[in-house]
Structure formats: C-alpha cells, structure tokens
Amino acid sequence: MTTQSRQQVIAVEDLVIEFPGEDGPTRVVDGVSLTLHRGETLGVVGESGSGKTMLSLALMALVPKPGSVRSTRMELLGKDARALDETQWCQIRGRDVGMIFQNPMTGFNPVRTIGRQISQSLQRHAGMGFNEARERVITALRDVGIPSPEQRFNAYPHEMSGGQLQRAMIALAMINRPAVLLADEPTTALDATVQAQILELMRARVEDCGLVLVTHDLGVAAQICDRVMVVRHGRIVEAGDCAEVLRAPRHEYTRALLEAAPRFTRRRLMQAPRVPTRPPLLEGRNLRVSFPVGKRQLHAVDGVDLDIWPGETVALVGESGSGKSTTALGLMGVHPLQGGDLRFAGDDVTHASGDRLKRLRRDLQMVLQNPYGSLDPRWSVRRILTEPLHAHGVGSRASREARVRELMDQVQLPVEALDRLPSSFSGGQRQRISIARALALSPRILIADEPVSALDVSIQAQIIRLLLEIQTRTGVAYMIISHDLALVHEIADRVIVLYLGRVVEQGTAQAVISAPQHPYTAALISAVPVVDDDGTRKRIVLGGEPPSPLNPPTGCPFHPRCPIAQDRCREERPPLAPTSGGSLAACFYPGEVEVDLRLSDAADG
Amino acid sequence: MKALVSTVGRRLASLVLLLVVLTTLLFFLLRVTADQALVLAGPEASAEQVAAIRAQYGLDRPLLTQYVSYLGDLLRLDFGTSIISGQPAIAEVRARIWATVALAIAGMMTTIAISIPLGAWLGARPHTGGRRTLAAFVFLLQGTPGFVVALLLVQLFAVQLKWLPFMGYGSFATWILPTLTLASFLAPKLTRVVAANVNSALAEDHIRTARANGAAFTEIYWRHALPNALLGATALIGTQFAFLLSGSVITEMIFGWPGIGTLLIRSIQSADFAVVQAVTIAIAIMVFVVNALTDASFRLLDPRLRRAGS
Structure with a gap:
C-alpha cells in the first residue's frame, strides 16, 4: 500500500506525558513520535505500564488530570492540535477521531439505550434530528453485523453480549466516518472466537481511515497492522513494517514479546504425553450442574465425563459460557452436582458434604483468574498462606510458619515479603501468592481457572514455568481452564473441549490440536491470533455466539454455527465416539474441517 | 400484568407474615415490661383494688388467652381501647x-x-x-x-x-x-x-x-x-x-x-x-x-x- 500518496492524518513529534508524583513527575510517555496515513493500520504494542493507552488518549486530548502533555509537534488532519481548546476538541472527538475502548460491557451508559447513545453522536456532529439519525444508526448497526438492528436500537447495554456491544462500539466510533480511529485493546475482553470476528470486522471497516491499534498481543497486531511500534516504559523500542518486525525483530524486548506470543510452532514443554498406568485419581461420570432460572433449569454442565490421572495436566477449553468454570466448581463441591458420579481415589464424593467435603478440598485446590480480586487486601501474605492450614487444623504454630516459608520459596518470593499486603505486589507476584495458597495443603489436584490470562504476556511465561516446576517437584495434577489454545498445546497432556456444557472432543493435546476432529475445536484453534500469520493463514471464523443453554438447539448443539452441518445434524445428537485422529469427538463428520497451524517448517516436539 | 399481580400478591403475603410476627412479639414484650393493672390502679392502691382492676380489664386471664382474644379483635380491625382516654x-x-x-x-x-x-x-x-x-x-x-x-x-x-x-x-x-x-x-x-x-x-x-x-x-x-x-x-x-x-x-x-x-x-x-x-x-x-x-x-x-x- 502506498502510504505516501495518502493523506497524512496524524503527525506527532517528541510527545511527553507526565504525571506528578511524590518524588517528582513520572513520565509515562517519553519522547514518542509517530505518523499515520489514511487507510493505514499502526499497531502500538506494549505491556501494562508501557504508556500505550496514555499515548492513544493524548491523541484525543483525553489524558486524565493531573497528567500533562507536551510535544514539539502534534498535527491532526494537517492542523496544529496543540492550540485547540476544549470546545474545539469536543467538535473533533467523535467526528474526526473515533475511539474504541477495551471493555464494551462498561463502555456504554447502562441506563440509556444503545441506539440513543449512538444517535447522540450524529445529532451532535452532523446536526441531524433524532429520526434521521435513527435511520443512519440502524444502517450502521447492520453494517457491523448486529442481527435485527431495528430491535437492537432500543436495547439497553445489559441486554447485549460483549461481542455485540463491541460491534456497537465500533459502529459508534465510525458513525461520523472519522479520519482516524483509535482502538485500545478492542478485543482483549472478548472470547477468541469473537475476537476473530471483531478483528475481521475492523479490517473490513477501516476503509479509508487511519487506524491506531493499541494492544499487548503481537498476534492481534500481526492480523491487521501494516506497521507496528513496540513501546516499553513510555519509549519506542522498535518500529517498522509489521511483517518485517515480526520476522526479524532487532530489539531484545521485541524478541522477548515475540517469544511469549501465542503460536503453535513452539516446542511443547510437555514432551511425550505421560501414559497413565494407575487408575485415575478423579473420575467423573455424567456430571450435571444446573441452576434455576425462573421456573426453568439452566443446564450449565450437562453430562460431562472427566478423569484426572495423578501428575498429569488436563486442559478444559471452550468459549465463555461453555461450562468450564462451573465444571471446576462442581468438582470442588462449590456448586452441588445434581447428577452423575464423582469418585476421588476410589471413594464416592458425588454428594460429599461437611467433613467429607472438607477432606476432599484438602486434595483439590484452586487458583483463580484474577489475582487482584482473589486475595484479601487487608491480610498479610503470611495470614493468607496460613489460612488454609488453620482451616484444616494442620500442624502447630511453628510448623505452619515453616510451611509458609517453604511455600514462599517454592513460588520464588522472598521470605521477607511475608508481612506485606497484597497491594504491594505486582499482578504476577500476586498470582504466585495465590498459587502458594493453593499449594499450602499439598493438594493432589490443582484446578487453575485461567491462571495467567489477567497477566502480561512476559509474566504469563514465568508463571507457566513456575507451575511446571512445581508439578515436576510435587507430582501434583493440574486441571487448567483456559481459552488460550496455544498455551494448552504447550503444557497440557490431554484436552477436553466443552460446548454448551457438554464434551464435544477429548484426547491428547497433541492429537486434538494438530488434528482436531470436531469443527468447533478447529474453529477455536483457528481463532487464536498467532504471530506467524502473514495474512495468508486460512481461518475459520465462526458466525454468531453460543446459543443460550436455556434453549439448546435440537440435534447437535453446535449445528447453527457449524460450517459443515448437514440435515442429520439438525435432528440427531452425535455421541462422543472414537475417531481416526485418535481423539473422541461428538460429530458425525469428524476431521472434515482442517486448521492451518502454521506448522510448515517448524518441528513440533 | 400477570407478573405485576404476582409481585403484589407476594408482597402482601410477606406483609401479613410481618404483621403476625410483629404483633406477637409486641404483645408479649409489652407485658414483660410493665403491669397494666398496677399502672391503672396508681401507686396508692391496695392489693384488692389492683385485683378488681385486673378482673375488670380481663387481665386476670392467662396470657395466652389474652393473646388469642387480642388476635381475634385484630382480625375484626378492633385495636382495643386506650386505658388513658377511653377512646378506641x-x-x-x-x-x-x-x-x-x-x-x-x-x-x-x-x-x-x-x-x-x-x-x-x-x-x-x-x-x-x-x-x-x-x-x-x-x-x-x-x-x-x-x-x-x-x-x-x-x-x-x-x-x-x-x-x-x-x-x-x-x-x-x-x-x-x-x-x-x-x-x-x-x-x-x-x-x-x-x-x-x-x-x-x-x-x-x-x-x-x-x-x-x-x-x-x-x-x-x-x-x-x-x-x-x-x-x-x-x-x-x-x-x-x-x-x-x-x-x-x-x-x-x-x-x-x-x-x-x-x-x-x-x-x-x-x-x-x-x-x-x-x-x-x-x-x-x-x-x-x-x-x-x-x-x-x-x-x-x-x-x-x-x-x-x-
């Protein structure tokens, strides 16, 4: 694409953003220069604290107080933006520059309809009346792929899914056909399948405006960016043509990010799948968990078979709402199992309660996704780590202290940190504390629900390495719940794929990911934005979102979204059956959808 | 509309329950705090006068009997008479x-x-x-x-x-x-x-x-x-x-x-x-x-x- 011939829409030189602090001002952006042309997509890639969000806010004069912004040049559509006052900015924002934020769930006013909020921008900038704006908004909602836009116009934000809201957010940002579109982590809060849809949509809708995509995920940048700029601590460490940077990164930090980015070509950390010789530690048959919704039952987990062998790693994957977390909480006895049969080390624990449940929980522990919400902010680390020992009456005062020190050592945190509060730790360190807490009782199975997805990519790798080390040392079995199939491919022995509370495919990680038999698994794998994608990777983008478990479709529950569904799939439900690929799949036409893993030359361990 | 009727119905049912619990508690608690006959008779009254007042106001009956008759009155929307003013x-x-x-x-x-x-x-x-x-x-x-x-x-x-x-x-x-x-x-x-x-x-x-x-x-x-x-x-x-x-x-x-x-x-x-x-x-x-x-x-x-x- 010849960027020279196109209009330059942004030109910034030596941008500095500072926030006052007790020890003098902190520079969150430190001398960044950039340009952007119409029809061009610039990726701003960095981890949390890199200043990438502030950078994008500065382009709209939205840096919150008491931050200060200065630069030697800042031009927007050829005009000096530094001289603009707030009134002039109000005319520019939403008209010349549109912005898409990270979390669509909180990005709309909860007490006003989506349609009104979007029309407002047209009424404000284009001087339209409400009725005229309404027509335009409905067209725009249809263009971003929202079904029955006439009805959705009057929907409140809580009545729409995250993916739908992000589509509406894009419609809002684009409604006045701005010359510049800023997108701050536009897909981070969404499922991988929905992320693929949104990226596809953005690629198609950018047309002739310039897009700045702020992301922590090089894989996402690889999908749609022409150029990338890698930022760290407010400075640009590397910038250039996207494919070029990804192929031959010059800066060490870019290489580190690239190393941590999702891809399937990486050598699997779990070399040969461990062959189970003993009976499973945990055996679940036909497990069911349901919740009453009004007068009906929502079957969140609907007949799941699940085994965990000692010392193995099994991954539970699926979109949000597939029943992954509910299954885990069912195993832990947090949500009572309504049906099925659950055995731990041969004992029936299906309806365990009281002392038996407590006993079971010593062997089954859990690490939660968000290390910011799962540690009591007023408790010292020592108290957090002692609590499980205390609750189960393990050891004396002295032996508990020794155990706590041992745990700190195990998760590689200094013993001196025991008296500090969670707030003085970073996200990665907090997750180490969560892991230490879960290990306190020496469980035999550790359930980890998205243990790294709230962390920066480079930190993710450290935590994963830590988990593997602990497994090698203690022989604990892991059940990892994750939406990140590249990660699963790397660390899991076996994979169980859930859809609408049922197992649709299960087998060794090797088999399931390199040769998925169920079209849903293939789509999940295909939705992972890998960095090896040069734009030629063939992707299966699933239409729509999972149906409500209150109204499961007839026949195969996946058929409305399935690219290869036949008449038979609409009437009959396929059983979980062995396939030629070595895994079990609930599909009448297993292995018909192929995925492109970009494995071509790279050797897979 | 049907939802509204059932909401109002549920509310009314909980109001009735609330009133039953409240009146019961109130009835017994009040009778623990003071003896109405002593107050009515005044500090100078003799034991006979107090007994007469008890009989006159039905306070000599067992507490449960009084409670039942109080509930009965309530159902007829009779809240009793003030012993001070003689008004309902x-x-x-x-x-x-x-x-x-x-x-x-x-x-x-x-x-x-x-x-x-x-x-x-x-x-x-x-x-x-x-x-x-x-x-x-x-x-x-x-x-x-x-x-x-x-x-x-x-x-x-x-x-x-x-x-x-x-x-x-x-x-x-x-x-x-x-x-x-x-x-x-x-x-x-x-x-x-x-x-x-x-x-x-x-x-x-x-x-x-x-x-x-x-x-x-x-x-x-x-x-x-x-x-x-x-x-x-x-x-x-x-x-x-x-x-x-x-x-x-x-x-x-x-x-x-x-x-x-x-x-x-x-x-x-x-x-x-x-x-x-x-x-x-x-x-x-x-x-x-x-x-x-x-x-x-x-x-x-x-x-x-x-x-x-x-």
Missing part, C-alpha cells in the same frame, strides 16, 4: 398520623431540594476551592445530633428574632422549624451520598466513551453522570423517608407536634398497650409500603431491573 386506640392513631406523615413529607421534600443540587454540585469537582470547605461543613453537620440543631434553630428564630413560633401545630409558620430540623438531620447524609455518587459516576468507563465522542462536560454531567448517581441515592431516600414515618420522636417532642411519635412515647410511659400496639402496626404498614414503593421505583428507573417482556 385506632381513633387516637387516626387523629395524629397525618401530622407525622405530612411533616415527614415536608422534611423529605426539603431534604431532597437541598441535597440533590448541593450534592450534585459538590460531586462535580469535589477538590476545588469553596466546595472543599462546604463539603467539610456538611460532614460536620452530619455528626451534629438533630436536637442540637433544633435547639439552635429555636433559640435563633423563635427566641431571639421572634420570627417564628417555637412550638405548636397549625399555620404555615409552625411548620418551618420542625421541617428544617428534620432536613438538617437527613440532608448532610444524602448530600454526601449524592456527591460521592456523582463523583464516581464521572469516573465510569461510559463517561470516557461519551467524551471520546465529543460530548461536552454539561452534557456528560446531566445526561450520563447525574441519572446514574441519583439511581443510587433513591435507596437512601427510601430508607430516610421510612425513618421519618416512624415518627421523629425528638423533633415532635421539642416542637409539641401532635404526631404519632409523641403519642407512642406517652403511651409507653403510661402502659397504654392498646395504643402502643396500634401505633406500631401503623408504622410497620407505612414503612412496608414505602419500601415497596422504593423497590418499585428502582424497577421503573433502572432498565437493568426491568424484566424482559413485562
């Missing part, structure tokens, strides 16, 4: 309840009229100049007991300036001081809640979305921040109003207000159980209705609580 207890309540309800409405209206604009203004930019000082004053006022404010108001406007009557119930002037007393008690809290809500509403993600689409501060403030902030204040207004309905005893006493608050205190002191029971039941029903209306207004105001399809 319900008549005593009816004669005074409107004074309390009207004062509660006046107090609440004044509180709202002060707190919402003030809180909204304070919350918009809480850390600038005069607002900071005013917020500190509001905070101080919240810690001041209501009767202190009442006495100061009386001292200033009734005693020194002689602009307003210091007690009584009737002309418009008699309403001013009691109303201000109630408002001075409630307004600081509501002001602070509104201010805090406005301030946190302004920090919401959707405010940033609106700004990024060119909305100016006034629009953001009126259209996005304030409606969300007031939604949260509705709950407090509901509880405050319910509190006022239970008879702001001290205010009524200070200003000689003929409401159910003073009636309740007087009846407790004179062991006039029938009136105590009638007043309490009246308060319970009013508080229940206010709470139900608060819930209903939430449903009306917050689209997230509206049921889909109803």
Whole structure:
C-alpha cells in the first residue's frame, strides 16, 4: 500500500506525558513520535505500564488530570492540535477521531439505550434530528453485523453480549466516518472466537481511515497492522513494517514479546504425553450442574465425563459460557452436582458434604483468574498462606510458619515479603501468592481457572514455568481452564473441549490440536491470533455466539454455527465416539474441517 | 400484568407474615415490661383494688388467652381501647398520623431540594476551592445530633428574632422549624451520598466513551453522570423517608407536634398497650409500603431491573 500518496492524518513529534508524583513527575510517555496515513493500520504494542493507552488518549486530548502533555509537534488532519481548546476538541472527538475502548460491557451508559447513545453522536456532529439519525444508526448497526438492528436500537447495554456491544462500539466510533480511529485493546475482553470476528470486522471497516491499534498481543497486531511500534516504559523500542518486525525483530524486548506470543510452532514443554498406568485419581461420570432460572433449569454442565490421572495436566477449553468454570466448581463441591458420579481415589464424593467435603478440598485446590480480586487486601501474605492450614487444623504454630516459608520459596518470593499486603505486589507476584495458597495443603489436584490470562504476556511465561516446576517437584495434577489454545498445546497432556456444557472432543493435546476432529475445536484453534500469520493463514471464523443453554438447539448443539452441518445434524445428537485422529469427538463428520497451524517448517516436539 | 399481580400478591403475603410476627412479639414484650393493672390502679392502691382492676380489664386471664382474644379483635380491625382516654386506640392513631406523615413529607421534600443540587454540585469537582470547605461543613453537620440543631434553630428564630413560633401545630409558620430540623438531620447524609455518587459516576468507563465522542462536560454531567448517581441515592431516600414515618420522636417532642411519635412515647410511659400496639402496626404498614414503593421505583428507573417482556 502506498502510504505516501495518502493523506497524512496524524503527525506527532517528541510527545511527553507526565504525571506528578511524590518524588517528582513520572513520565509515562517519553519522547514518542509517530505518523499515520489514511487507510493505514499502526499497531502500538506494549505491556501494562508501557504508556500505550496514555499515548492513544493524548491523541484525543483525553489524558486524565493531573497528567500533562507536551510535544514539539502534534498535527491532526494537517492542523496544529496543540492550540485547540476544549470546545474545539469536543467538535473533533467523535467526528474526526473515533475511539474504541477495551471493555464494551462498561463502555456504554447502562441506563440509556444503545441506539440513543449512538444517535447522540450524529445529532451532535452532523446536526441531524433524532429520526434521521435513527435511520443512519440502524444502517450502521447492520453494517457491523448486529442481527435485527431495528430491535437492537432500543436495547439497553445489559441486554447485549460483549461481542455485540463491541460491534456497537465500533459502529459508534465510525458513525461520523472519522479520519482516524483509535482502538485500545478492542478485543482483549472478548472470547477468541469473537475476537476473530471483531478483528475481521475492523479490517473490513477501516476503509479509508487511519487506524491506531493499541494492544499487548503481537498476534492481534500481526492480523491487521501494516506497521507496528513496540513501546516499553513510555519509549519506542522498535518500529517498522509489521511483517518485517515480526520476522526479524532487532530489539531484545521485541524478541522477548515475540517469544511469549501465542503460536503453535513452539516446542511443547510437555514432551511425550505421560501414559497413565494407575487408575485415575478423579473420575467423573455424567456430571450435571444446573441452576434455576425462573421456573426453568439452566443446564450449565450437562453430562460431562472427566478423569484426572495423578501428575498429569488436563486442559478444559471452550468459549465463555461453555461450562468450564462451573465444571471446576462442581468438582470442588462449590456448586452441588445434581447428577452423575464423582469418585476421588476410589471413594464416592458425588454428594460429599461437611467433613467429607472438607477432606476432599484438602486434595483439590484452586487458583483463580484474577489475582487482584482473589486475595484479601487487608491480610498479610503470611495470614493468607496460613489460612488454609488453620482451616484444616494442620500442624502447630511453628510448623505452619515453616510451611509458609517453604511455600514462599517454592513460588520464588522472598521470605521477607511475608508481612506485606497484597497491594504491594505486582499482578504476577500476586498470582504466585495465590498459587502458594493453593499449594499450602499439598493438594493432589490443582484446578487453575485461567491462571495467567489477567497477566502480561512476559509474566504469563514465568508463571507457566513456575507451575511446571512445581508439578515436576510435587507430582501434583493440574486441571487448567483456559481459552488460550496455544498455551494448552504447550503444557497440557490431554484436552477436553466443552460446548454448551457438554464434551464435544477429548484426547491428547497433541492429537486434538494438530488434528482436531470436531469443527468447533478447529474453529477455536483457528481463532487464536498467532504471530506467524502473514495474512495468508486460512481461518475459520465462526458466525454468531453460543446459543443460550436455556434453549439448546435440537440435534447437535453446535449445528447453527457449524460450517459443515448437514440435515442429520439438525435432528440427531452425535455421541462422543472414537475417531481416526485418535481423539473422541461428538460429530458425525469428524476431521472434515482442517486448521492451518502454521506448522510448515517448524518441528513440533 | 400477570407478573405485576404476582409481585403484589407476594408482597402482601410477606406483609401479613410481618404483621403476625410483629404483633406477637409486641404483645408479649409489652407485658414483660410493665403491669397494666398496677399502672391503672396508681401507686396508692391496695392489693384488692389492683385485683378488681385486673378482673375488670380481663387481665386476670392467662396470657395466652389474652393473646388469642387480642388476635381475634385484630382480625375484626378492633385495636382495643386506650386505658388513658377511653377512646378506641385506632381513633387516637387516626387523629395524629397525618401530622407525622405530612411533616415527614415536608422534611423529605426539603431534604431532597437541598441535597440533590448541593450534592450534585459538590460531586462535580469535589477538590476545588469553596466546595472543599462546604463539603467539610456538611460532614460536620452530619455528626451534629438533630436536637442540637433544633435547639439552635429555636433559640435563633423563635427566641431571639421572634420570627417564628417555637412550638405548636397549625399555620404555615409552625411548620418551618420542625421541617428544617428534620432536613438538617437527613440532608448532610444524602448530600454526601449524592456527591460521592456523582463523583464516581464521572469516573465510569461510559463517561470516557461519551467524551471520546465529543460530548461536552454539561452534557456528560446531566445526561450520563447525574441519572446514574441519583439511581443510587433513591435507596437512601427510601430508607430516610421510612425513618421519618416512624415518627421523629425528638423533633415532635421539642416542637409539641401532635404526631404519632409523641403519642407512642406517652403511651409507653403510661402502659397504654392498646395504643402502643396500634401505633406500631401503623408504622410497620407505612414503612412496608414505602419500601415497596422504593423497590418499585428502582424497577421503573433502572432498565437493568426491568424484566424482559413485562
């Protein structure tokens, strides 16, 4: 694409953003220069604290107080933006520059309809009346792929899914056909399948405006960016043509990010799948968990078979709402199992309660996704780590202290940190504390629900390495719940794929990911934005979102979204059956959808 | 419509349950606190006179029998007779309840009229100049007991300036001081809640979305921040109003207000159980209705609580 011939829409030189602090001002952006042309997509890639969000806010004069912004040049559509006052900015924002934020769930006013909020921008900038704006908004909602836009116009934000809201957010940002579109982590809060849809949509809708995509995920940048700029601590460490940077990164930090980015070509950390010789530690048959919704039952987990062998790693994957977390909480006895049969080390624990449940929980522990919400902010680390020992009456005062020190050592945190509060730790360190807490009782199975997805990519790798080390040392079995199939491919022995509370495919990680038999698994794998994608990777983008478990479709529950569904799939439900690929799949036409893993030359361990 | 009927039905059922528990507890607790016959007979009475009074009022019957006959009377809406005035207890309540309800409405209206604009203004930019000082004053006022404010108001406007009557119930002037007393008690809290809500509403993600689409501060403030902030204040207004309905005893006493608050205190002191029971039941029903209306207004105001399809 010849960027020279196109209009330059942004030109910034030596941008500095500072926030006052007790020890003098902190520079969150430190001398960044950039340009952007119409029809061009610039990726701003960095981890949390890199200043990438502030950078994008500065382009709209939205840096919150008491931050200060200065630069030697800042031009927007050829005009000096530094001289603009707030009134002039109000005319520019939403008209010349549109912005898409990270979390669509909180990005709309909860007490006003989506349609009104979007029309407002047209009424404000284009001087339209409400009725005229309404027509335009409905067209725009249809263009971003929202079904029955006439009805959705009057929907409140809580009545729409995250993916739908992000589509509406894009419609809002684009409604006045701005010359510049800023997108701050536009897909981070969404499922991988929905992320693929949104990226596809953005690629198609950018047309002739310039897009700045702020992301922590090089894989996402690889999908749609022409150029990338890698930022760290407010400075640009590397910038250039996207494919070029990804192929031959010059800066060490870019290489580190690239190393941590999702891809399937990486050598699997779990070399040969461990062959189970003993009976499973945990055996679940036909497990069911349901919740009453009004007068009906929502079957969140609907007949799941699940085994965990000692010392193995099994991954539970699926979109949000597939029943992954509910299954885990069912195993832990947090949500009572309504049906099925659950055995731990041969004992029936299906309806365990009281002392038996407590006993079971010593062997089954859990690490939660968000290390910011799962540690009591007023408790010292020592108290957090002692609590499980205390609750189960393990050891004396002295032996508990020794155990706590041992745990700190195990998760590689200094013993001196025991008296500090969670707030003085970073996200990665907090997750180490969560892991230490879960290990306190020496469980035999550790359930980890998205243990790294709230962390920066480079930190993710450290935590994963830590988990593997602990497994090698203690022989604990892991059940990892994750939406990140590249990660699963790397660390899991076996994979169980859930859809609408049922197992649709299960087998060794090797088999399931390199040769998925169920079209849903293939789509999940295909939705992972890998960095090896040069734009030629063939992707299966699933239409729509999972149906409500209150109204499961007839026949195969996946058929409305399935690219290869036949008449038979609409009437009959396929059983979980062995396939030629070595895994079990609930599909009448297993292995018909192929995925492109970009494995071509790279050797897979 | 069907949903509405079932909601109202469920509410009424819980009101009946509440009243059963309340009357039962009240009946027995009152009889533990005092012996009506001794109070009626007076301190000088002989044992025979007390016994005669017991027989006359049926107080010599077993407590359970008395309870059953009390429940029976209640079902016929007979709340008993005041042993002091000889009037039906319900008549005593009816004669005074409107004074309390009207004062509660006046107090609440004044509180709202002060707190919402003030809180909204304070919350918009809480850390600038005069607002900071005013917020500190509001905070101080919240810690001041209501009767202190009442006495100061009386001292200033009734005693020194002689602009307003210091007690009584009737002309418009008699309403001013009691109303201000109630408002001075409630307004600081509501002001602070509104201010805090406005301030946190302004920090919401959707405010940033609106700004990024060119909305100016006034629009953001009126259209996005304030409606969300007031939604949260509705709950407090509901509880405050319910509190006022239970008879702001001290205010009524200070200003000689003929409401159910003073009636309740007087009846407790004179062991006039029938009136105590009638007043309490009246308060319970009013508080229940206010709470139900608060819930209903939430449903009306917050689209997230509206049921889909109803």
